Amino acid sequence: MKALVCILLLLETFVSVVQQQVDGGLNENEISQQISSEDRRQNPPQTDTLRAEASTDSQQCCNLEISNRTQSQVEELRKENRDREIAFSASLMESGDGNFGPFTTEITITYKKVFTNIGNAYNPFTGVFTAPLKGAYMFRISVFGHGGTGSSASIFKNGQRVISAHDIQAHDRLNSSNGVVLILEVGDVVYVRLWSGMRVYDSENNHSTFSGFLLFPLREDNLCRM
Incomplete structure (x- = not known):
């Protein structure tokens, strides 16, 4: 009988220790989430940067095209004006x-x-x-x-x-x-x-x-x- 009581006390103590560890610590999923979050803070996603760079390149190309068209139109107007002189x-x-x-x-x-x-x-x-x-x-x-x-x-x-x-x-x-x-x-x-x-x-x-x-x-x- 005494032996059974001792076994029950040992199990209760073990369960209590395990529960404290669980309550005071992080499970595997929480650890993984924390690691992932920390990684994102240290290495922020590049999507916005890439979009900004793409937008800048597109604007530069657009400005270049407009500049070329404007120059072409100016040359045409100059030729037309010369013909009218x-x-x-x-x-x-x-x-x-x-x-x-x-x-x-x-x-x-x-x-x-x-x-x-x-x-x-x-x-x-x-x-x-x-x-x-x-x-x-x-x-x-x-x-x-x-x-x-x-x-x-x-x-x-x-x-x-x-x-x-x-x-x-x-x-x-x-x-x-x-x-x-x-x-x-x-x-x-x-x-x-x-x-x-x-x-x-x-x-x-x-x-x-x-x-x-x-x-x-x-x-x-x-x-x-x-």
């Missing part, structure tokens, strides 16, 4: 002074002293302007003369008279000017013709001139609305 201005006499005319028939005036010829559309050897671009163009002429005969000239487009500058005076000096806006197709020509029996005078003061420039280019739909 069309203007000229010239006077009759390249040097000295004197009269041009009179003649028995109308004759094309060659304005030889070129002040401006942006786009090289005006030819000083023929006096002809050739449109390199479809558009609306402004042209102007001025004529000057001395009394005794008239000073008269006309702007022609493709062989057709458009406008004239005309003055006749018996004595002293005379001058006249006129201008017009013309719609030109590529290859259309514009020039000035002196009237039969008339003359124009020029000197270093550049009295008699012919000028023109592109106001703006035109497309087919612009012409349809006019």
